[in-house]
Amino acid sequence: MTEKTYVTGTIEAIFFSNPSNFYKVLLVEIEETNANYDDLEIVVNGTIGDVVEGDAYTFYGQLTQHPKYGEQLQVSQYEKALPTSGAGLIKYFSSDKFPGIGRKTAEKIVETFPENTVDQILEAPEQLDGILSLARKNSFVKRLRENHGMEKILAKLAEYGLPSKVTFQIYELYKDKTLATIEENPYQLVEDVKGVGFKTADGIAKRLGIEADSANRFRAALIHMVNTHSATTGDTYIEAKNLLEQTVELLEESRNREVDPVKVAEAINELIIDGKVQQEGTKIFENSLYFAEDGIRQSLTALTRRHGDQVSEEKLLTVVSEVEKDLGITYDSLQKQAILGAMNEQFFILTGGPGTGKTTIINGFIETYARVHQLDLDPMHYNDDIFPILLAAPTGRASRRMNELTGLPAATIHRHLGLGQDESEEAMGNELSGALLIVDEFSMVDTWLAHKLFQAIPGSMKVLLVGDSDQLPSVGPGQVFADLLKIEALPSIKLDKIFRQGDDSTITDLAHHIKDGHLPTDFTMKKTDRSYFEVGANLVPKMVEQIASAWQKKGNDPFELQVLAPMYKGLAGINAMNVLLQNLFNPLEERLEFNLGELHFREGDKVLHLVNDAQANVFNGDLGKITELIPAKYTESKQDELVMDFDGQELSYPRAEWYKITLAYAMSIHKSQGSEFSTVIVPMVRSYSRMLERNLLYTAITRAKQSLILLGEQQAFAQAVAREGANRQTYLIERFTEISEKSSQPITTELMDKEGDSSADLQKDSSITGAQTFTQKRTDDPISDTQEISLFEDENEVANPTEGLSERAILAGSIDPLIGLTAQDFAIFK
Numbered sequence: 097m098t099e100k101t102y103v104t105g106t107i108e109a110i111f112f113s114n115p116s117n118f119y120k121v122l123l124v125e126i127e128e129t130n131a132n133y134d135d136l137e138i139v140v141n142g143t144i145g146d147v148v149e150g151d152a153y154t155f156y157g158q159l160t161q162h163p164k165y166g167e168q169l170q171v172s173q174y175e176k177a178l179p180t181s182g183a184g185l186i187k188y189f190s191s192d193k194f195p196g197i198g199r200k201t202a203e204k205i206v207e208t209f210p211e212n213t214v215d216q217i218l219e220a221p222e223q224l225d226g227i228l229s230l231a232r233k234n235s236f237v238k239r240l241r242e243n244h245g246m247e248k249i250l251a252k253l254a255e256y257g258l259p260s261k262v263t264f265q266i267y268e269l270y271k272d273k274t275l276a277t278i279e280e281n282p283y284q285l286v287e288d289v290k291g292v293g294f295k296t297a298d299g300i301a302k303r304l305g306i307e308a309d310s311a312n313r314f315r316a317a318l319i320h321m322v323n324t325h326s327a328t329t330g331d332t333y334i335e336a337k338n339l340l341e342q343t344v345e346l347l348e349e350s351r352n353r354e355v356d357p358v359k360v361a362e363a364i365n366e367l368i369i370d371g372k373v374q375q376e377g378t379k380i381f382e383n384s385l386y387f388a389e390d391g392i393r394q395s396l397t398a399l400t401r402r403h404g405d406q407v408s409e410e411k412l413l414t415v416v417s418e419v420e421k422d423l424g425i426t427y428d429s430l431q432k433q434a435i436l437g438a439m440n441e442q443f444f445i446l447t448g449g450p451g452t453g454k455t456t457i458i459n460g461f462i463e464t465y466a467r468v469h470q471l472d473l474d475p476m477h478y479n480d481d482i483f484p485i486l487l488a489a490p491t492g493r494a495s496r497r498m499n500e501l502t503g504l505p506a507a508t509i510h511r512h513l514g515l516g517q518d519e520s521e522e523a524m525g526n527e528l529s530g531a532l533l534i535v536d537e538f539s540m541v542d543t544w545l546a547h548k549l550f551q552a553i554p555g556s557m558k559v560l561l562v563g564d565s566d567q568l569p570s571v572g573p574g575q576v577f578a579d580l581l582k583i584e585a586l587p588s589i590k591l592d593k594i595f596r597q598g599d600d601s602t603i604t605d606l607a608h609h610i611k612d613g614h615l616p617t618d619f620t621m622k623k624t625d626r627s628y629f630e631v632g633a634n635l636v637p638k639m640v641e642q643i644a645s646a647w648q649k650k651g652n653d654p655f656e657l658q659v660l661a662p663m664y665k666g667l668a669g670i671n672a673m674n675v676l677l678q679n680l681f682n683p684l685e686e687r688l689e690f691n692l693g694e695l696h697f698r699e700g701d702k703v704l705h706l707v708n709d710a711q712a713n714v715f716n717g718d719l720g721k722i723t724e725l726i727p728a729k730y731t732e733s734k735q736d737e738l739v740m741d742f743d744g745q746e747l748s749y750p751r752a753e754w755y756k757i758t759l760a761y762a763m764s765i766h767k768s769q770g771s772e773f774s775t776v777i778v779p780m781v782r783s784y785s786r787m788l789e790r791n792l793l794y795t796a797i798t799r800a801k802q803s804l805i806l807l808g809e810q811q812a813f814a815q816a817v818a819r820e821g822a823n824r825q826t827y828l829i830e831r832f833t834e835i836s837e838k839s840s841q842p843i844t845t846e847l848m849d850k851e852g853d854s855s856a857d858l859q860k861d862s863s864i865t866g867a868q869t870f871t872q873k874r875t876d877d878p879i880s881d882t883q884e885i886s887l888f889e890d891e892n893e894v895a896n897p898t899e900g901l902s903e904r905a906i907l908a909g910s911i912d913p914l915i916g917l918t919a920q921d922f923a924i925f926k
């Protein structure tokens with residue numbers, strides 16, 4: 097085995113330290129190294145805990161070559177360098193680092209622990225009892241631990257194979273108790289630390305000799321499965337039988353050992369009893385999703401209990417006709433109904449495809465509302481008072497568009513709630529203040545954010561939600577907008593007549609054809625605002641390049657051309673197209689560029705922001721431009737920095753934060769939700785096959801404002817149109833219906849039968865309302881960008897897996913009061 101590269105030396109300077117992720121850049125004076133490195137100093141960088149200038153450490157890692165600054169050591173692990181000789185240790189213990197320890201005492205300590213002195217003391221400090229008084233011993237051990245404990249712990253965690261980012265999180269959480277906690281139950285990490293999955297914990301457990309049938313192991317695998325199921329499918333729960341089946345598979349695969357399904361089923365019951373997961377009938381929920389769905393019901397039930405504006409219909413109609421006259425428009429009857437509905441109700445939902453008049457209604461409603469309430473619509477007149485109309489959208493771009501279209505202030509939901517960078521499920525928002533809230537692009541709002549938003553709405557506030565339910569559902573779990581539209585108690589209107597006509601626009605028509613499940617007969621024909629090119633997957637990049645090059649030659653702005661594709665990988669994937677478009681629109685030539693893995697950043701590049709940062713007012717999906725590259729030697733952070741312009745907002749990110757951006761010449765359709773572009777290129781090929789779905793294609797083409805270029809294989813477009821959007825399994829609709837009261841009862845054989853029935857049979861059952869579409873079988877379901885590819889694995893769902901289940905369970909006399917699943921049941925579908 098080759099020896100690890102190390103450098104032992106004293107820290108001369110801490111150039112940079114990021115407290116949020118422990119990234120540091122240090123200058124180290126070398127005392128000893130096994131690296132082929134001749135200089136006396138070296139720059140060391142990586143994830144490093146609290147280190148002290150002037151102290152000696154040993155850094156293990158890899159020499160890397162920086163194009164400008166030469167060789168550096170990229171650290172994977174480090175430890176405090178200790179004096180190794182007895183004399184050195186005596187000097188160290190009697191130094192001012194350990195007040196109260198004199199030379200004599202230090203000698204006694206080293207005599208008592210001649211080998212591995214520090215480790216021995218930390219492991220068995222009671223052996224110091226005869227040498228130091230209790231108070232002195234405690235303070236000595238505490239200081240020793242502070243100086244050496246953290247590195248030791250981190251080194252041990254690294255040895256366990258935990259990535260350095262996670263090791264700091266773990267240390268922050270358990271501090272001194274880190275190793276004891278992990279050694280006692282490594283599976284605790286799955287519950288406590290985001291980013292530690294079951295297999296990692298199981299790997300540690302195996303090393304520690306924890307048996308494959310330990311109860312903790314089963315619990316951790318179950319929790320992992322419940323969490324990852326929602327993250328990868330968008331469902332808000334998992335059926336207990338699926339949970340059991342998939343968890344047993346995970347457990348067996350991870351250790352290559354059979355496990356007893358009965359014990360796993362028991363572990364599900366225990367988790368429910370302990371409140372680690374929640375149960376409704378045979379459905380098992382991750383806690384925060386369960387409480388978010390219930391919270392949505394509570395908030396909306398309270399909101400809809402209140403009446404809207406108590407204005408006579410006659411008066412309202414008079415005001416609406418005045419608005420029509422002043423705005424020079426005649427609303428059709430459905431549009432008028434929408435305005436009246438939004439006025440009369442405290443909570444109202446409006447949905448419709450492109451060009452059906454959603455923006456027109458928002459504007460008409462605001463005017464009507466202002467006139468009825470005699471509100472001044474000029475925000476400038478409000479000085480320090482709050483403007484009473486809040487306009488919100490899930491993305492920065494969508495909120496800016498709202499502002500442009502209404503002329504009123506608009507912000508993201510995160511900003512209204514003051515959620516900052518804390519995206520955790522637990523973070524709650526500030527209560528909103530104002531009289532009226534209008535939220536656009538609501539189809540993008542996931543279950544967690546919807547809960548936070550609704551909870552922040554005071555009872556007196558009127559609410560209008562607007563969106564297009566045929567678009568892709570939210571990236572996060574749930575399909576709140578589509579679900580709310582199916583709940584009869586919540587008033588809503590669906591606009592379906594297209595008004596955008598007479599301007600030769602055929603994109604809107606195409607969108608409506610696709611929404612209705614077919615391609616128009618003129619799909620491949622050239623129109624004034626759209627064209628189609630038939631090319632195979634391998635020719636897609638060439639074609640995109642040709643189109644982009646023609647676009648550029650005509651003197652058009654490269655930023656106005658947007659490629660939207662479903663997948664990152666492959667020849668016709670987003671990554672490959674970004675490289676070719678960057679080289680076309682912004683070639684390197686004789687300039688500086690910064691590299692981050694495969695990505696290259698250059699001045700003038702079009703970039704996409706990947707996370708929400710309400711404080712900095714940039715959001716996931718925002719587009720910007722790199723305006724400057726500043727090498728590390730000129731920056732305060734001592735790291736390379738990228739300066740970017742996001743819609744007039746300047747941001748400067750050191751290398752440690754570049755994970756927040758990527759190139760944006762091509763982007764995923766998921767990321768494009770809530771944005772519009774003047775010209776859009778959409779490639780569709782059969783190799784995207786698993787991604788091809790109607791709402792995906794629909795979302796892509798409705799992003800184009802002026803011109804749309806479709807290319808690829810017609811068969812792939814046809815396949816996308818034919819496959820209806822996935823229906824996520826959520827419990828929101830049921831929450832609003834009577835059945836939710838029933839479902840908390842123990843499972844009966846009757847319910848078990850229903851659970852296994854097909855949805856067609858369910859609809860026939862008189863006790864179940866029409867709203868219960870939740871039982872529809874889920875097909876492939878693209879959720880988040882990062883998971884776009886992995887999500888599309890075959891599911892091999894077994895038809896009617898619980899057939900006969902209750903009968904056999906009765907025979908076995910063992911229906912569990914909570915779950916109702918037994919080993920025998922499991923055997924049916926194994």
Ligand SMILES: Nc1ncnc2c1ncn2[C@@H]1O[C@H](COP(=O)(O)OP(=O)(O)OP(=O)(O)O)[C@@H](O)[C@H]1O
Nearest residue numbers: 426427428449450451452453454455456457595596
């Ligand atoms: N009743 C109407 N009479 C005449 N024109 C109308 C009417 N309603 C809407 N329009 C026009 O139709 C076009 C589309 O309307 P609008 O922008 O409100 O639709 P939208 O649903 O918001 O579309 P998108 O989702 O694409 O933004 C606009 O030019 C608008 O002026």
